Amino acid sequence: MYNIKVGEGSCGISAGAAKIYSLLEKSNTDNIFGLSVTGCIGMCFLEPIVDIYNNDELCARLVQVKESDVEYILQFIATGDESAIKNLKISDDDSEFLSKQTRIALRNCGIIDPEDINDYISHGGYSALSKVIESLTPEQVIDEIKISGLAGRGGAGFPTWFKWNAARQSDGEEKYLICNADEGDPGAFMDRAVIESDPHALIEGMLIGAYAIGAKEAVVYVRAEYPLAIARLEKAIEQAKEKGYVGNNILGSDFSCSFRIKAGAGAFVCGEETALIESLEGQRGMPRLKPPFPAQSGYWGKPSNINNVETFANVTWIISNGGEAFAALGTEDSKGTKVFALTGKIRRGGLVEIPMGKTLNDVIFDIGDGMRTERAFKGVQLGGPSGGCIPANLADTQVDYKKLSATGAIMGSGGMVVMDESTCMVGMAKFFLDFTTKESCGKCVPCRIGTRRLLEILDRICKGEGKEGDIELLEELCIQIKDGSLCGLGQTAPNPVLTTLKYFRDEYEAHIKEKRCPAGECIDLISYNVLPEKCIGCLMCQKKCPVGAISGKVKEVQTIDHDKCIKCGRCKDVCRFGAVEIR
Amino acid sequence: MNSKVKASDLSLIDSVINEYKDVDGSLITILQKTQGIYGFLPADVLSYIAIKTGIPPAKIFGVATFYTQFRFEAVGKYFIMLCQGTACHVNGSEIIEKTIFEELGIRDGETTKDGLFTLKTVACLGCCSLSPVMMINEETYGSLTSQKIRDIIKELKEKAEEVNADV
Ligand SMILES: Cc1cc2nc3c(=O)[nH]c(=O)nc-3n(C[C@H](O)[C@H](O)[C@H](O)COP(=O)(O)O)c2cc1C
Ligand code: FES
Numbered sequence: 001m002y003n004i005k006v007g008e009g010s011c012g013i014s015a016g017a018a019k020i021y022s023l024l025e026k027s028n029t030d031n032i033f034g035l036s037v038t039g040c041i042g043m044c045f046l047e048p049i050v051d052i053y054n055n056d057e058l059c060a061r062l063v064q065v066k067e068s069d070v071e072y073i074l075q076f077i078a079t080g081d082e083s084a085i086k087n088l089k090i091s092d093d094d095s096e097f098l099s100k101q102t103r104i105a106l107r108n109c110g111i112i113d114p115e116d117i118n119d120y121i122s123h124g125g126y127s128a129l130s131k132v133i134e135s136l137t138p139e140q141v142i143d144e145i146k147i148s149g150l151a152g153r154g155g156a157g158f159p160t161w162f163k164w165n166a167a168r169q170s171d172g173e174e175k176y177l178i179c180n181a182d183e184g185d186p187g188a189f190m191d192r193a194v195i196e197s198d199p200h201a202l203i204e205g206m207l208i209g210a211y212a213i214g215a216k217e218a219v220v221y222v223r224a225e226y227p228l229a230i231a232r233l234e235k236a237i238e239q240a241k242e243k244g245y246v247g248n249n250i251l252g253s254d255f256s257c258s259f260r261i262k263a264g265a266g267a268f269v270c271g272e273e274t275a276l277i278e279s280l281e282g283q284r285g286m287p288r289l290k291p292p293f294p295a296q297s298g299y300w301g302k303p304s305n306i307n308n309v310e311t312f313a314n315v316t317w318i319i320s321n322g323g324e325a326f327a328a329l330g331t332e333d334s335k336g337t338k339v340f341a342l343t344g345k346i347r348r349g350g351l352v353e354i355p356m357g358k359t360l361n362d363v364i365f366d367i368g369d370g371m372r373t374e375r376a377f378k379g380v381q382l383g384g385p386s387g388g389c390i391p392a393n394l395a396d397t398q399v400d401y402k403k404l405s406a407t408g409a410i411m412g413s414g415g416m417v418v419m420d421e422s423t424c425m426v427g428m429a430k431f432f433l434d435f436t437t438k439e440s441c442g443k444c445v446p447c448r449i450g451t452r453r454l455l456e457i458l459d460r461i462c463k464g465e466g467k468e469g470d471i472e473l474l475e476e477l478c479i480q481i482k483d484g485s486l487c488g489l490g491q492t493a494p495n496p497v498l499t500t501l502k503y504f505r506d507e508y509e510a511h512i513k514e515k516r517c518p519a520g521e522c523i524d525l526i527s528y529n530v531l532p533e534k535c536i537g538c539l540m541c542q543k544k545c546p547v548g549a550i551s552g553k554v555k556e557v558q559t560i561d562h563d564k565c566i567k568c569g570r571c572k573d574v575c576r577f578g579a580v581e582i583r
Numbered sequence: 584m585n586s587k588v589k590a591s592d593l594s595l596i597d598s599v600i601n602e603y604k605d606v607d608g609s610l611i612t613i614l615q616k617t618q619g620i621y622g623f624l625p626a627d628v629l630s631y632i633a634i635k636t637g638i639p640p641a642k643i644f645g646v647a648t649f650y651t652q653f654r655f656e657a658v659g660k661y662f663i664m665l666c667q668g669t670a671c672h673v674n675g676s677e678i679i680e681k682t683i684f685e686e687l688g689i690r691d692g693e694t695t696k697d698g699l700f701t702l703k704t705v706a707c708l709g710c711c712s713l714s715p716v717m718m719i720n721e722e723t724y725g726s727l728t729s730q731k732i733r734d735i736i737k738e739l740k741e742k743a744e745e746v747n748a749d750v
């Protein structure tokens with residue numbers, strides 16, 4: 001029998017997957033084929049995706065499926081004739097996007113039904129938990145994690161075993177295990193994909209963590225913007241309770257652990273672990289001074305351990321396959337794999353999981369297939385507002401905590417935004433500073449006021465009002481904010497400015513000295529112009545210009561009056577001959 | 584906060600308050616449920632929560648204003664969530680925001696006078712491969728251009744007028 005799986009992660013649904021599912025469901029009243037939902041396979045550029053399995057074997061992966069394609073799918077199911085779906089099948093080229101990856105954290109994503117615990121169990125789920133409860137002491141679990149070399153995937157890359165051990169060693173009966181699913185980096189969606197596609201992998205990883213540190217209560221703090229992730233996680237917890245994996249005397253042992261979800265309410269700083277704890281306690285999410293670390297005094301003042309979603313998803317795999325197997329992947333300093341959300345000007349955007357030690361070029365060109373525009377690759381932003389821009393000539397840097405930090409950027413939680421020649425780097429720095437000023441909680445002065453001053457200077461430069469000495473001023477301020485801020489938000493907020501200054505200083509200088517934006521993005525520094533050799537005088541632009549700035553006779557070259565022009569770009573949008581140019 | 588707004592029906596949140604008032608650290612949850620019921624956080628309801636739970640009003644307002652999820656005014660019929668995440672930024676979301684302002688005269692957090700549209704910018708809707716992206720109510724619109732935005736707005740306006748004409 002054929003089994004059809006429709007990829008319904010958030011991105012698949014917004015591309016139209018839910019409609020396709022319901023059309024398939026309607027035409028399957030006689031249960032001719034099996035139909036189920038699966039999570040996100042990670043090939044966002046090809047959504048909606050429909051996989052057809054012949055019993056358990058994938059026989060066709062259909063991509064960019066439209067509602068009108070459903071009839072072809074039904075035709076194939078009825079006849080087994082592949083020609084019906086020939087045009088929908090993924091190309092060999094695009095299949096490489098997946099075949100070149102190594103999937104550990106994402107191992108089940110896009111394969112299992114996230115709303116069915118039995119599907120997870122039939123793929124080996126909860127066997128790691130059984131192994132831990134039946135045959136390992138908490139110390140042995142921590143040792144196994146130590147052997148694996150797993151470091152936190154939430155950004156800082158701190159060794160997981162060390163945190164677990166510290167929480168285990170802390171005095172007190174009551175301890176908490178917390179999962180950080182706040183995923184604040186705008187442009188990153190790895191954690192959301194894991195929860196939406198494989199929620200039990202997270203639950204199982206957390207249970208193992210709770211066992212190791214001796215926690216009886218586990219809390220998942222999820223970003224409020226992720227309603228589907230919350231719904232699937234709630235369902236998964238319920239199912240795990242019914243099966244006896246969550247609750248009292250798990251699997252008949254004396255280990256008990258309850259689970260709870262707390263939805264965040266929209267504040268980037270709550271991704272910082274102590275701010276997250278404040279928020280869990282119902283307060284404004286303002287970070288606490290460390291030490292004491294959460295391992296000593298965290299949630300309600302009790303020893304607490306906080307890990308990222310991807311960290312926990314790896315834990316389950318490590319216990320099943322052994323720490324050695326994980327440590328065999330990667331480099332001297334960085335073990336295992338890392339998931340990236342590859343976006344921006346990339347042709348194949350989506351979720352990419354690769355062993356540490358691959359280069360950025362491998363990800364961008366080999367897996368991502370390079371730019372989707374004709375323009376050249378300029379740089380890549382890692383780690384979001386806390387990270388930095390790495391220029392094209394350093395894109396042979398390996399994915400490795402130390403090597404990426406050496407460039408001034410960070411590994412980060414996995415946001416990887418690719419930029420081409422049309423992205424202004426000063427504008428990029430301004431974009432991130434705009435974000436951090438809005439998200440600064442206001443508790444400490446260097447962050448609250450310092451980031452605002454940085455933003456003002458950057459804004460001035462983008463407007464063509466930059467002054468001699470601005471670059472030095474930026475640098476000085478950056479250092480002060482880094483040194484003086486209370487939490488990671490302020491300490492890392494200058495990174496986008498520092499890295500763009502380091503690698504794209506000429507762009508800053510062009511803005512300041514020549515009042516020119518080389519990328520053609522800063523609105524105050526550009527002008528729209530008609531290219532005489534391309535303009536055929538169709539008058540389309542003249543008709544669309546909202547302020548009457550364009551003049552010229554029919555079939556003659558048009559001119560734009562720069563005094564009237566408001567740079568709305570409509571002329572460029574409507575010109576079918578590419579005759580309007582930004583200078 | 585507008586004092587002209589008519590009094591809210593306070594009984595709607597009694598069950599929420601009863602469920603959470605003795606659970607430590609539930610203030611954010613209470614506020615989320617309140618917004619779920621009223622669509623926003625009316626001032627009189629916040630005062631009522633303060634009285635019922637014993638949490639000082641200053642603290643309730645402090646928490647409510649800290650988080651971007653909470654709003655203090657009703658939103659328009661069409662709630663536009665425009666992504667300003669990194670991927671959308673790189674792919675031109677600022678031009679989209681500008682176009683919305685040109686068409687509707689509203690900026691982040693504002694509602695049109697006719698109560699039809701509210702604009703809210705957000706960071707990453709998680710559909711980065713479709714960037715620039717916006718969501719209007721439950722519907723996602725991807726690969727936006729200025730022209731596409733104008734068409735969408737026009738269509739929604741017409742739809743609203745039709746409904747009005749029918750009434
Ligand atoms: C401003 C700021 C935002 C952060 N946001 C996140 C986040 O969204 N998700 C996350 O897992 N960690 C985030 N972190 C890191 C956490 O503080 C913490 O280090 C992490 O959750 C620990 O988990 P790990 O050891 O598994 O990485 C953030 C840190 C800072 C300073
Ligand atoms: S950055 Fe806009 S959807 Fe992710």
